[in-house]
Amino acid sequence: MALVRASQYFLPTWKEEPTEAELPSHKLMLRAGMIRKLAAGIYTYLPLARRVLHKIETIIREEMDAIGGMEITMPMVHPAELWAETGRLQEFGPILGHLRDRAGRELVLGPTHEEVITDLARREIRSWRQLPLVFYQIQTKFRDEPRPRGGLVRAREFTMKDGYSFHESQEDLDRFYRKIYQAYLNIFRRCGLSVVVVEADPGLIGGSESHEFMLPNPFGEDSFIQCEHGDYAANLESAVSRKEEDDPAEPLLPLEEVATPDCYTIEAVAQFLGVPPRKTAKAVFYRAGEELVFVVIRGDLEVNEGKLARVLGRADLRPANEEEIARVGAVPGYASPRGIRRDRVKVVVDDSIPKARNLVAGANRAGFHLKNVNFPRDFSADIVADVALAKEGQACPRCGGRLKVQRAMELGHIFKLGTKYSEAMGATFLDREGKSRPLIMGCYGIGVGRLLAAVIEAHHDEEGMIWPVHLAPFEVLVSVLDPKQGALLESGEKLAQALAESGFEVLLDDRDQSAGEKFHDAKLLGIPILVIVGPRAVKQNQVELERRPDGAKFLVAGEPKAVVEKTTELIGAKGQRASTS
RNA sequence: CGGGGCGUGGCGCAGCCUGGAAGCGCACCUGCUUUGGGAGCAGGGGGUCGCUGGUUCAAAUCCAGUCGCCCCGACCA
Numbered sequence: 001m002a003l004v005r006a007s008q009y010f011l012p013t014w015k016e017e018p019t020e021a022e023l024p025s026h027k028l029m030l031r032a033g034m035i036r037k038l039a040a041g042i043y044t045y046l047p048l049a050r051r052v053l054h055k056i057e058t059i060i061r062e063e064m065d066a067i068g069g070m071e072i073t074m075p076m077v078h079p080a081e082l083w084a085e086t087g088r089l090q091e092f093g094p095i096l097g098h099l100r101d102r103a104g105r106e107l108v109l110g111p112t113h114e115e116v117i118t119d120l121a122r123r124e125i126r127s128w129r130q131l132p133l134v135f136y137q138i139q140t141k142f143r144d145e146p147r148p149r150g151g152l153v154r155a156r157e158f159t160m161k162d163g164y165s166f167h168e169s170q171e172d173l174d175r176f177y178r179k180i181y182q183a184y185l186n187i188f189r190r191c192g193l194s195v196v197v198v199e200a201d202p203g204l205i206g207g208s209e210s211h212e213f214m215l216p217n218p219f220g221e222d223s224f225i226q227c228e229h230g231d232y233a234a235n236l237e238s239a240v241s242r243k244e245e246d247d248p249a250e251p252l253l254p255l256e257e258v259a260t261p262d263c264y265t266i267e268a269v270a271q272f273l274g275v276p277p278r279k280t281a282k283a284v285f286y287r288a289g290e291e292l293v294f295v296v297i298r299g300d301l302e303v304n305e306g307k308l309a310r311v312l313g314r315a316d317l318r319p320a321n322e323e324e325i326a327r328v329g330a331v332p333g334y335a336s337p338r339g340i341r342r343d344r345v346k347v348v349v350d351d352s353i354p355k356a357r358n359l360v361a362g363a364n365r366a367g368f369h370l371k372n373v374n375f376p377r378d379f380s381a382d383i384v385a386d387v388a389l390a391k392e393g394q395a396c397p398r399c400g401g402r403l404k405v406q407r408a409m410e411l412g413h414i415f416k417l418g419t420k421y422s423e424a425m426g427a428t429f430l431d432r433e434g435k436s437r438p439l440i441m442g443c444y445g446i447g448v449g450r451l452l453a454a455v456i457e458a459h460h461d462e463e464g465m466i467w468p469v470h471l472a473p474f475e476v477l478v479s480v481l482d483p484k485q486g487a488l489l490e491s492g493e494k495l496a497q498a499l500a501e502s503g504f505e506v507l508l509d510d511r512d513q514s515a516g517e518k519f520h521d522a523k524l525l526g527i528p529i530l531v532i533v534g535p536r537a538v539k540q541n542q543v544e545l546e547r548r549p550d551g552a553k554f555l556v557a558g559e560p561k562a563v564v565e566k567t568t569e570l571i572g573a574k575g576q577r578a579s580t581s
Numbered sequence: 582c583g584g585g586g587c588g589u590g591g592c593g594c595a596g597c598c599u600g601g602a603a604g605c606g607c608a609c610c611u612g613c614u615u616u617g618g619g620a621g622c623a624g625g626g627g628g629u630c631g632c633u634g635g636u637u638c639a640a641a642u643c644c645a646g647u648c649g650c651c652c653c654g655a656c657c658a
Binding site: 014015016017018019020021022037039092095111112141143145146147154162202206221222237305306410413415443445481482483484485512513514515516517518519520521522523532534535536537544 | 582587592593594607608615616617618619620649650651652653654655656657658
């Protein structure tokens with residue numbers, strides 16, 4: 001039985017808008033007394049938030065258990081050597097929180113748990129007969145993010161559901177991946193959210209294939225690109241767009257040097273020579289460690305530095321300066337892949353270039369460009385790959401439809417890891433042939449606090465939150481307008497008791513505050529059913545029920561039986577309120 | 582890390598330009614009245630003006646530094 005009296009509960013609501021918050025979910029959680037900030041990106045969760053989090057976590061546990069997941073809890077503090085084994089001690093850089101124990105041993109605060117779970121696996125898994133195994137935990141993570149934002153949307157300390165699976169074969173991982181994909185869809189649907197699944201970049205976690213579950217939202221911390229026909233959606237950081245091939249019938253013309261005074265930009269050259277930017281080749285320089293990288297890309301496209309870093313396999317990419325460019329024999333503004341010191345530079349050619357014919361490119365001579373440059377006839381490359389930034393308005397790689405960019409919140413991310421961690425850490429098993437092989441792994445994350453914020457983003461209005469019944473911190477709010485009148489308070493107590501005995505989670509607002517304040521708090525808290533026990537109606541032995549989502553009002557007899565019946569009619573009986581649809 | 586903004590009772594802010602007794606609204610405490618959409622009257626408590634240093638007879642105010650927080654970008658598991 002769940003009956004909570006507001007007068008004895010911790011419900012510190014705010015009347016005024018907090019200036020520190022921009023996002024609706026952030027503002028509302030502060031105003032409703034759900035969270036309080038301790039430091040940038042570090043929050044205390046107050047009782048009201050915990051109640052909702054319990055329900056969200058229950059949904060996650062049910063869906064994870066349904067596909068064979070086993071809940072565990074791993075430590076939050078890890079020995080740094082474990083992270084050194086996979087090289088991520090360096091890769092994560094300043095995002096890792098460090099500390100030392102009394103003996104001076106280095107420890108890190110866990111930002112994710114691939115190393116820890118793989119350590120467990122290498123100690124415990126010996127045989128294919130033990131597989132597959134699926135573990136998960138709901139636990140606090142710390143990532144010293146350079147810019148926390150939006151309250152729980154991107155916090156430094158946050159709660160994450162992270163899951164890890166171990167398989168004897170890629171096929172078995174693929175089978176499980178489809179299951180968890182569906183489980184994730186179930187979780188977000190049960191939280192009342194319609195997410196878009198996008199192809200994603202595995203990033204620092206690694207692996208071959210990954211998907212993100214995105215909630216479109218103008219305040220989101222991430223962006224994705226989506227085809228108007230819905231057959232392609234990908235995170236903006238790894239999205240590809242179609243690069244049209246030039247007419248193969250167009251003959252390859254001979255190289256020709258032309259004077260192009262004061263044409264330092266693609267726009268200037270294209271205009272001067274009367275060709276569209278897409279018939280030009282642009283040179284872009286980067287520095288990766290000691291290495292200079294020369295990227296050649298079609299003039300109308302831009303370099304996606306993330307893709308480039310992945311193609312090169314390095315994280316320390318930065319734009320090169322003029323001096324560095326000149327050192328390899330290139331002329332800034334007129335740089336060309338022809339005539340540079342190939343021994344001093346790595347040439348990366350975007351895959352737009354081989355598809356194009358007779359391009360205008362720099363001549364490596366101030367004031368001159370080359371016409372009719374063709375790859376590979378006129379220059380060579382170390383790497384040919386897609387390193388272009390996909391943009392709004394470009395063509396879908398699948399169907400050629402228009403691509404659209406949307407801001408979104410990344411709620412979940414699933415990865416096929418393969419053997420990245422098992423190989424690095426020596427987590428092997430004996431397969432059916434008795435051969436020792438590295439475990440095949442997958443990993444799966446959901447930001448639980450971010451999910452809470454997302455639910456509020458999706459379910460609120462100007463006056464406050466509007467909880468889906470099965471996520472609401474309470475199901476019914478019984479508000480006694482003037483609790484100093486003993487008869488009124490007694491009547492409210494009786495109704496609240498009856499509702500609680502019938503299985504509803506009830507908050508009894510018995511605080512001695514003005515009616516207006518109570519009504520405003522009721523809107524703010526967004527509890528689905530408000531039962532108003534006021535002098536006016538009670539005089540006629542009536543109470544009023546108000547439904548939060550639409551404000552619909554219902555007058556019923558002020559007796560427990562009638563109120564319980566009407567409430568049941570409005571939000572369903574206990575068994576029917578399960579969050580399973 | 583680059584750009585912008587802000588630190589003054591619990592919250593929201595004014596005062597700073599032009600140095601001279603720390604103020605306003607809300608909240609809080611006491612009493613009385615009031616109770617159907619953020620009540621009224623009366624009385625009251627609470628702030629080393631983020632911190633450090635400097636200039637000055639005198640600093641919330643001017644100068645230098647520093648810390649914290651928010652927003653945009655970079656980054657992002």
